Amino acid sequence: MAEYEQIDFDVIVIGAGGAGLRAAIEAKQRGLRAAIVCKSLLGKAHTVMAEGGAAAAMGNVWSEDNWMVHFRDTIRGGKMLGNWRMAQLHAQESPDRIYELEAWGALFDRTNDGRIHQRDFGGHRYARLAHVGDRTGLELIRTLQQRAVALDIDVFMETKILRLLKNSSGEISGAIGYQRPTGKILVFTGKAFVMATGGIGRSWKYSTNSWESTGDGHALALWAGADLIDMECMQFHPTGMVWPLSVRGLLVTEGVRGDGGVLRNSEGKRFMFDYIPQVFAAETADNEAEADRWYDDHINNRRPPELLPRDEVARSINAEVKAGRGGPHGGVYLDIATRRSADFIKRQLPSMYHQFKELAGVDITAEPMEVGPTCHYIMGGIRVDPDTAASTIPGLFAAGEVAGGLHGANRLGGNSLSDLLVFGRRAGMGASDYAEGRTSSTAVDRAEIDSIVAEATAPLTREVGENPYDLQRDLQDTMQSLVGIIRTESELVQAQAVIDSLKERVKNVAVNGGPNYNPGWNLATDLPAMLSVCTMVTKGAIERKESRGGHTRDDFPAADAALGKINFVQRVNDAGEVVVAPEPLPEMPDELKALLEEGAH
């Protein structure tokens, strides 16, 4: 029988990025016993890498802005696939969540009259992103981290969760995992659990995501019987670094374009004017003069096409490179050097300046950056009730990137940080309400624990077998080349076959060394989640036979109006297989539909 330590709280949050921290803060402020369990050290979660800002219609720079415009931008940017209620709550509550950070010590950049400054970003009608230079994620995570410390919230750092556990009536009651430094098994029992584990991008070769983004939360929820939606909707960020190879995929903030940067091909042409889709034609400038005037006058000019939503820009860059108009390393040029002063660039984009200088030897105040699309974000995730963040299984809540619905088929830049705050808080509220009302047992099954521990530790006991790094590389190569930015049925089917073969190979993984701080073993325990998540993305991508947002099908290049009214829901059946089922989107009320019309604002 496996040895383990049992730890009990009221609310247990898995993940210590923005959503997890905000959820735990809410539960703790309510007086509940709240704990956070996270895979890395506190303050290192992926939120720290967010650069541009947090979108909130505070109207500090453009007083014309309000939640209704933000709602409209979010739904249209998401290609009408987003959950209307989530988009409404998000647009309405984001400003309060930003002001709350300030009351917890955050120091945002200011306007001349001393209010929080807001910057322009793609797909947002007005300058709307509260920011600190281009290191907004760091400010957000540090503020929440310091708030969590002030509230004395217990944090179990460097702890990987393997499985969720249920009581005899099927409520989520526990989570089993291990401490990475020691390999010691921990069993957390609690009345409510919040999943806030972030994204899945580690399974792609060129990605902005860190080693942590293995989709643990998506997989844990799937295995426990929860519904997930929109898993085919991945975002490829238009601007990742492409050279040197060792940093390929690293994020270059959209703030470069928000602050005046433009995209050019190898002929020096601002090619985005050739790729303005009909749906955004009325609000997008069709000539350089108007586009350049827009930065100072948003009312009488239309937005530059470089600030179209990310899916449009990423596809356009892809097309330019494919047509032979790319740079020497397979990207296009992002130029801010000829458009803004060196002082301005260093002040507004200090970490971009630093990053290119140190890693690529490029001075962005003097020369263009070479950039290309990189795997960035999953719009899909755990299906949640918009108001409470409850998943479809009792006792489990979800917020942030691991939850689906808000962003539809494409997320607007800046909406992620505000998503974390708005729905992190709501998940904390929902979980607290649930915990306070729960009277059922949180007892978990001993035999189940033993079998989970046996399976997780098996790679340590095998003398010979597969190297987990080989499996990870094969998975990354497959997802990159077959389930990337442009997809087609034959390649997706081929990808699923590779994933299925990897599921067999993972049963034979062997690692040397012991359980204490062993990255090879840690990866071996991440692989099952990565494979389940890649299965969902691939199956969803096969089912959605149209192009919409981040999901682009070469064999179905147009959007299909009927599919635009459908979420693909994924869950496991009794045999443990992932099944995909179409379900109609929740019907948007007429008064919100009216907000989407051009000229409504």
Added chain:
Amino acid sequence: MAKVVMRIWRGDSEGGEFQDFPTEVSEGEVVLDVVHRIQAEAAPDLACRWNCKAGKCGSCSAEINGLPHLMCMTRMDTLPTEEPVVIAPMKTFPIIRDLVTDVSFNYEMARRLPPFAPKAPGPDGTYRMQQVDVERGQEFRKCIECFMCQDICHVIRDHEENKEHYAGPRLFIRYMELESHPLDTNDRRELLRQEMGLGYCNITKCCTEVCPEHIKITDNAIIPLKERVVDASYDPIAWLGRKILRRTKKSPEEAANYRSDPQVARSAK
């Protein structure tokens, strides 16, 4: 492709030794790339921390050829390759395994800091602050908590016993950030003098030199803090002036007594 030998420390709290890994380096690679390749090909159990690989999270701190660096921001082409590249864990913190150290000292010191306590917002429920007033704090909030300043600081690097009563450069910039925060009302100066060991720092500026964010730790945080702490302790006129003018500040005693319960204020292990 240049050939190079990576000499990496392997071991745990019981002891260990350097192990050589001959490898080839491609254009543009950083130290962390090479460590990852060694993990994938030669030593899957080689322990190191990393997250962002972009100098933003501060996870991959190590001592490269004797000095603290972020492995993700140290390009291989800046290191001499005739000799082995020596990579060791940070010396100031207890070893967990290989390049991974127990940095809980820093988290413990963060817990002992009396938190941000803002004054009341304006009539519209929000705060007004000028850019010039937030910029000083913003410099310190660039800190990515790589803890390399703590690692290089000889007060704790060479004297384990000082950890009980020395917050270190990372925390000193946090104290200074709050000290200069336009909204904060807590006075932490007496705590800094009595329990956080501000006086131990003798301004050798080692911390400033290793900071990957180029924060002027000594000049902009530690020296101004030392001056303010002296003012608080020894200048009765300044003390009286503060009493009269800044009634909202908590007294030094109140601030120092924050979290006096032993469980919370337990000393760093």
